[in-house]
Amino acid sequence: MANLYYSQSVNHHGTLRAVLSSDEARCLLTGRSAQYVGQEFPRKGQEPGVEFALLRIFEGEMNEKWRAGFCRFDDDLTRMEEAVQACTADLAGCGQ
Numbered sequence: 001m002a003n004l005y006y007s008q009s010v011n012h013h014g015t016l017r018a019v020l021s022s023d024e025a026r027c028l029l030t031g032r033s034a035q036y037v038g039q040e041f042p043r044k045g046q047e048p049g050v051e052f053a054l055l056r057i058f059e060g061e062m063n064e065k066w067r068a069g070f071c072r073f074d075d076d077l078t079r080m081e082e083a084v085q086a087c088t089a090d091l092a093g094c095g096q
Helices: 022-029 077-089 091-095
Strands: 002-007 015-020 034-038 052-057 069-073
Touching (some): 002 022, 022 052, 022 077
Antiparallel strands (some): 002 015, 034 069, 052 069
């Protein structure tokens, strides 16, 4: 399992958007640019006004490419929402 958070200017700690299966999380990571940002949720205030999505990978879900902790996506929240919808509705749509 993995948790997806949206961090927006209106919240300080991020909002839980989805709890994803391992397959859904893998789908979301496929073809999208993301960087590992550590094992703690990034503190708000470092980049005022910036909105972003974070995927929390738990210890038991890590693999050779992704380690436990948080990955920050480069896509804006609209594109992330489209990707979440595609991955959770049909895993075949994850490469789009």
